[in-house]
Amino acid sequence: KQEVTQIPAALSVPEGENLVLNCSFTDSAIYNLQWFRQDPGKGLTSLLLIQSSQREQTSGRLNASLDKSSGRSTLYIAASQPGDSATYLCAVGYSGAGSYQLTFGKGTKLSVIP
């Protein structure tokens, strides 16, 4: 059974700092990995998607890397802003019971202090 772990569970940083969120997974037989952002009481916003054949993806101040063989991904946020405060979820896409599924980590709650 695929298990996804995110470290740290919570992170508080001053505005302008660069930061790294970590995600690890137990089964390397994955299709892809998605990073999501979730604001309190809201739905999930997809930030980056990395296919299993890729090493990294970039979008603006965000950069996500994937090392499938070691079962790890990182989300790098440059020059953090208060608006980045949210919970960041890592989800691994894989084949389960004949369908494409996601398994989520428990998330990292990020607070960026002005």
Place this chain on the structure above:
Amino acid sequence: DTEVTQTPKHLVMGMTNKKSLKCEQHMGHRAMYWYKQKAKKPPELMFVYSYEKLSINESVPSRFSPECPNSSLLNLHLHALQPEDSALYLCASSRAGLAVTYNEQFFGPGTRLTVL
């Protein structure tokens, strides 16, 4: 259009009520999903529909009844719910088929359900 819509945004119901949640997408996706998310927890998969057929039911109680009337719509019928069923219910969609290597799930904003 990369949007998944869900209605209603908020729902309050009693334990004897019958209500339905609705989800719609127009991206041509043939896989649709229901998730349940409790506060401070990650989303938990409930059901998966692939080509309008139920392919995964994660041992969800029968008081939750999914329906996929066509390729764009997904419903979740609710009956005789318990207070512990109060949660955010999220709908998602993606291209179906394991042969589709470039897949991605798109999520709706969710329905906040409160059971009294």
